[in-house]
Amino acid sequence: MHGSHQKGVVHFKFTQAVAEALPLGDASVDAVVATLVLCSVKDVDLALQEIMRVLKPGGLCVFVEHVAAEDGTIRRFFQGILDPLQQFVADGCHFTRKTGEVIAKAVFSSVELQRAFVSSASIANPQVYGIARK
Secondary structure (H helix, E strand, O other): OEEEEEOOEEEEEOOOOOOOOOOOOOOOEEEEEEEOOOOOOOOHHHHHHHHHHHEEEEEEEEEEEEOOOOOOOHHHHHHHHHHHHHHHHOOOOOOOOOHHHHHHHOOOOEEEEEEEOOHHHOOOOOEEEEEEEO
16 A cells, blocks of 8 residues: 555555565555564565565554464464464464564664563564564
């Protein structure tokens, strides 16, 4: 989705695409919003590279993602058991991805990342949310 401003009205165009090959020009958007999507992309690193490519200098990536629980916990044990089924029934979604760590290590100039538990999310916890700046 990308938009333009004209006389106080915002126009949006929705485009269906995969995160690893965004059909947008280099440095063409001010912000990218990723909500519970990086768990299901085929290549998280490539998706983040694409986000960096399309962001303007100083642009923001706002994200909310569920991530793998800490190793050795009961929740992480069940995530590992249920992960293959989850991938099958939820369009490739992985319970066991450490997406927060991948975002933190990406080439953003800064990353503000917080962790939270969402009571209704059950096995898809914890969650990470934050803002990464190009």
